[in-house]
C-alpha cells in the first residue's frame with residue numbers, strides 16, 4: 241500500500257461514509273497501520289492511500305510494539321472540542337520533509353464506529369487529540385498546509401513547488417505506459 245503525496249487530487253476528493261463493515265475493510269485498516277509504521281507515521285487517513293472513505297487510523301505510541309494504543313475510526317464525527325487551543329508541531333506522510341506549527345483545540349470528543357460497525361465514543365486530549373484532528377481533517381479534504389501560519393506557508397512554498405513538479409513528472413511517466 242503506497243502513501244499518496246501532495247498534490248495528488250485524491251487528497252482533496254470527497255470521502256464517502258462506510259456502510260459495509262466487511263473483512264476487506266479490516267484488511268485495509270491493517271494495511272494502513274503497516275504503511276504508517278513503515279514510514280514512521282502516527283496517523284493515516286483513507287484518502288492518503290487512495291481510499292476515499294471516512295476511515296482513519298492512528299497510534300500515539302507510533303510503533304507496532306505499542307499496538308494496544310492503535311485506534312481505527314470509521315465515520316468519525318467531532319461532538320465537541322475545547323475552546324482552549326494550543327500550537328504544536330505536525331508533519332504529514334503526504335508531505336515529506338515538511339514540519340510546521342498548527343494551532344488546534346486541546347481536547348476533542350468523538351463519536352465513530354469501530355471496524356465492525358459498533359458505535360464508540362472517545363475523549364481525546366493532547367497528542368492523541370492533535371493526531372486525531374489532523375487525520376479527521378483529511379476526511380474533509382483539509383490538509384495541514386491549510387492551517388499553517390502565513391510565514392510558515394511562505395517558508396514551505398519551495399518544497400510544495402518541488403512536490404508539484406515531481407507529481408507532474410510522475411503523471412507524464414504514467415501516461416507513457
Ligand code: CO
Nearest residue numbers: 331332333334
Ligand atoms: Co496528514
